[in-house]
Amino acid sequence: xxxxxxxxxxxxxxxxxxxxxxxxxxxxxxxASLIAGVVIAALGFSPxxxxxxxxxxxxxxxxxxxxxxxxxxxxxxxxLAVALCFRCGVWNIGAExxxxxxxLLATLVATRWxxxxxxxxxxxxxxxxxxxxxxxxxxxxxxxxxxxxxxEVISTILLNFVAIxxxxxxxxxxxxxxxxxxxxxxxxAQAARLPELARIHLGIPIAVLLALAGSxxxxxxxxxxxxxxxxxxxxAARFAGIVxxxxxxxxxxxxxxxxxxxxxxxxxxxxxxxxxSLSPGYGYTAIAVALLARLHPLAVVPSAFFFGVLEAGGGAxxxxxxxxxxxTDLVKGIVIxxxxxxxxxxxxxxxxxxxxxxxxxxxxxQADGEVL
Amino acid sequence: MEAxxxxxxxxxxxxxxxxxxxxxxxxxGIINIGTEGLMLCGAFGGFAIAVASGSVWxxxxxxxxxxxxVGVLFAYFVVVRRADQIVVGTAINLLALGATGLAxxxxxxxxxxxxxxxxxxxxxxxxxxxxxxxxxxRQTPYVYLCLLITPLLAFxxxxxxxxxxxxxxxxxxRAADAEGVGVSRTRFAAxxxxxxxxxxxxxxxxxxQSNTFTEGMTAGRGFxxxxxxxxxxxxxxxxxxxxxxxGAASALQHRLxxxxxxxxxxLTLMLPYVLTLLVLALASGRSSAPADxxxxxxxxxx
Numbered sequence: 001x002x003x004x005x006x007x008x009x010x011x012x013x014x015x016x017x018x019x020x021x022x023x024x025x026x027x028x029x030x031x032a033s034l035i036a037g038v039v040i041a042a043l044g045f046s047p048x049x050x051x052x053x054x055x056x057x058x059x060x061x062x063x064x065x066x067x068x069x070x071x072x073x074x075x076x077x078x079x080l081a082v083a084l085c086f087r088c089g090v091w092n093i094g095a096e097x098x099x100x101x102x103x104l105l106a107t108l109v110a111t112r113w114x115x116x117x118x119x120x121x122x123x124x125x126x127x128x129x130x131x132x133x134x135x136x137x138x139x140x141x142x143x144x145x146x147x148x149x150x151x152e153v154i155s156t157i158l159l160n161f162v163a164i165x166x167x168x169x170x171x172x173x174x175x176x177x178x179x180x181x182x183x184x185x186x187x188x189a190q191a192a193r194l195p196e197l198a199r200i201h202l203g204i205p206i207a208v209l210l211a212l213a214g215s216x217x218x219x220x221x222x223x224x225x226x227x228x229x230x231x232x233x234x235x236a237a238r239f240a241g242i243v244x245x246x247x248x249x250x251x252x253x254x255x256x257x258x259x260x261x262x263x264x265x266x267x268x269x270x271x272x273x274x275x276x277s278l279s280p281g282y283g284y285t286a287i288a289v290a291l292l293a294r295l296h297p298l299a300v301v302p303s304a305f306f307f308g309v310l311e312a313g314g315g316a317x318x319x320x321x322x323x324x325x326x327x328t329d330l331v332k333g334i335v336i337x338x339x340x341x342x343x344x345x346x347x348x349x350x351x352x353x354x355x356x357x358x359x360x361x362x363x364x365x366q367a368d369g370e371v372l
Numbered sequence: 373m374e375a376x377x378x379x380x381x382x383x384x385x386x387x388x389x390x391x392x393x394x395x396x397x398x399x400x401g402i403i404n405i406g407t408e409g410l411m412l413c414g415a416f417g418g419f420a421i422a423v424a425s426g427s428v429w430x431x432x433x434x435x436x437x438x439x440x441x442v443g444v445l446f447a448y449f450v451v452v453r454r455a456d457q458i459v460v461g462t463a464i465n466l467l468a469l470g471a472t473g474l475a476x477x478x479x480x481x482x483x484x485x486x487x488x489x490x491x492x493x494x495x496x497x498x499x500x501x502x503x504x505x506x507x508x509x510r511q512t513p514y515v516y517l518c519l520l521i522t523p524l525l526a527f528x529x530x531x532x533x534x535x536x537x538x539x540x541x542x543x544x545x546r547a548a549d550a551e552g553v554g555v556s557r558t559r560f561a562a563x564x565x566x567x568x569x570x571x572x573x574x575x576x577x578x579x580x581q582s583n584t585f586t587e588g589m590t591a592g593r594g595f596x597x598x599x600x601x602x603x604x605x606x607x608x609x610x611x612x613x614x615x616x617x618x619g620a621a622s623a624l625q626h627r628l629x630x631x632x633x634x635x636x637x638x639l640t641l642m643l644p645y646v647l648t649l650l651v652l653a654l655a656s657g658r659s660s661a662p663a664d665x666x667x668x669x670x671x672x673x674x
Binding site for chain 1: 403405449455456458459460462463464465466467468469470471473474475477478479587588592595598599602636638639641642645646648649652653661666
């Protein structure tokens with residue numbers, strides 16, 4: 001009857017854990033909104049008006065809801081990328097750069113290599129190119145870590161800046177539109193655009209499916225078990241015959257592929273062109289998405305939706321209530337602090353067991369580096 | 373040439389101050405990727421107080437103080453709650469961007485006003501020196517602050533008791549604790565001092581390099597400060613050279629852009645990051661980084 005359930009884990013246990021995690025996440029969101037509301041009020045804006053404008057611009061009516069879902073898609077994919085990496089103890093701060101790398105390669109395929117090709121050929125190639133671009137970009141950081149012991153926090157941050165400049169270089173040079181007026185690529189041909197389903201592009205349902213797949217991978221396959229084992233303790237994993245280096249490389253490439261996919265979907269499903277500020281920092285918000293989801297791939301879906309609401313509603317809040325959209329960054333920051341800062345038990349002792357989700361080795365990138 | 377050198381030093385100063393602050397924090401074993409946010413708080417605090425009081429000096433002090441307050445928040449989560457340092461740093465960046473962006477629109481509806489700014493002060497005699505005179509001795513007070521604190525910090529880290537304690541905590545917190553050095557106290561103090569310097573660096577942006585505050589005006593300089601620390605191999609001398617190199621690179625880039633050469637400006641923007649990656653890849657990265665960098669210290673798990 002409960003064949004798909006992990007052996008040795010009572011269903012009651014899982015339900016309780018689910019309830020407590022959901023409560024914690026909801027508490028973090030509510031508390032963060034409350035603090036932000038107080039700050040907004042203290043600065044002389046109307047918090048009621050701000051929230052009304054934010055919700056109206058993100059949830060009420062088909063146009064607003066579409067805007068929110070379009071923001072949810074990339075947040076979902078990059079959030080998934082961050083969650084998988086953190087689970088394996090890999091500090092990937094580079095989802096932003098991987099997104100741009102994926103978008104760059106996908107645009108290259110669509111506007112230079114496969115011009116005029118039919119949709120059956122160009123769409124799969126473009127999607128694969130996006131995943132490949134992101135994976136390759138992430139592989140640089142992975143290889144530097146495994147071969148040269150370079151801390152991946154630093155290398156992924158650096159690679160973000162390099163990727164953004166590379167895209168800028170491309171749209172000013174080799175990939176610039178043939179009209180030559182603006183720093184942007186040619187418009188993608190209709191065959192290279194993702195089909196739309198009920199006002200949203202195909203990439204969003206694919207992203208949800210990938211979250212399901214990620215959850216299955218992490219909790220119901222041997223590969224996912226190895227990833228989690230390395231995240232919890234690289235030393236113990238090595239004793240069990242797992243090679244942490246290999247897991248690290250695999251995980252960061254997989255994450256890069258997901259983030260790269262987000263870039264390809266943006267170009268092919270939303271903007272139709274590549275340009276400099278393609279992403280409003282999705283790759284950084286992804287960290288908040290993953291932490292609010294307590295690093296669970298399925299929980300990334302509602303978490304990404306919440307940040308999608310902020311992203312889409314922020315603009316409306318600025319236009320209609322005069323509260324600058326950056327106020328949403330304040331909410332993101334507080335949500336992160338509440339999700340991680342208070343995840344540890346009282347007195348700073350990390351609770352052992354499944355509740356404290358962050359792998360212990362996360363706190364020391366250099367520490368497990370010695371083992372690797 | 374002399375003008376280029378002068379511009380290089382001027383542009384290097386905020387980077388150097390922030391990097392020295394980051395150095396202090398990292399030498400205590402804490403990795404702070406929130407420098408960008410701390411600088412932003414310093415830039416805004418400095419600007420707001422200078423506008424309100426009409427005094428640039430009060431402004432600079434206010435910038436340092438504003439960042440130090442945010443530093444307390446960072447230290448609370450990282451040192452007291454032992455939350456993950458990378459994640460808290462990311463949160464600080466987002467918080468600072470949101471809070472300063474909100475505050476500037478709330479305090480100055482419409483357009484942010486023009487603040488008083490630091491003028492250049494020429495040091496008698498020394499400013500007449502050939503080549504380096506203008507670059508080092510006909511500058512804003514921030515340059516003289518750097519000339520003062522860099523050797524001071526180098527000496528303190530190498531010779532003084534607090535400096536040695538700081539390094540001991542960063543290299544091996546457990547051994548330092550066994551020797552009676554308060555690990556949490558030292559790290560808290562390091563974060564405070566480092567945030568203060570980052571805040572001063574931010575105020576240099578709003579009070580010396582421009583005369584106003586704009587949303588997100590640090591534009592990634594906090595991350596450049598982070599790479600300068602690595603590039604400078606965690607040593608004050610190396611950091612000065614690295615900051616000058618980065619300053620010169622951006623001075624050169626401005627000049628190339630103004631002349632409209634064919635060389636794409638993105639290449640010069642990319643250069644510092646690519647070089648740092650190369651340095652990290654070629655030198656075995658760990659040898660000069662503090663050994664306990666990034667590790668939370670739990671006394672009970674000794």
